[in-house]
Amino acid sequence: MENSDQRRQFVGELWRRFEALQEWAIDNWPDQQQPLSSANFVEARKEILALGHDDGLKQAAPGAAEPADGGPQYVDVTPAPWP
Numbered sequence: 001m002e003n004s005d006q007r008r009q010f011v012g013e014l015w016r017r018f019e020a021l022q023e024w025a026i027d028n029w030p031d032q033q034q035p036l037s038s039a040n041f042v043e044a045r046k047e048i049l050a051l052g053h054d055d056g057l058k059q060a061a062p063g064a065a066e067p068a069d070g071g072p073q074y075v076d077v078t079p080a081p082w083p
Helices: 002-028 038-051
Strands: none
Touching: 002 038
């Protein structure tokens, strides 16, 4: 039980710091012709929220073998850009 409380506290603090970083990035982005918005950070928010779940680290490749057991070294979870 204590581990899940610590995890929630960690994710809460990480979320708070990420929101501050996101705000700073949007405010200080040098290319005003193509400004950043909160939509640019959606995938990062999903990853942070996944840390709050007990299976957060295993979501990317369920059932895949660990790299030491012959599994992939890298699992690409970012979709390719639309052509």
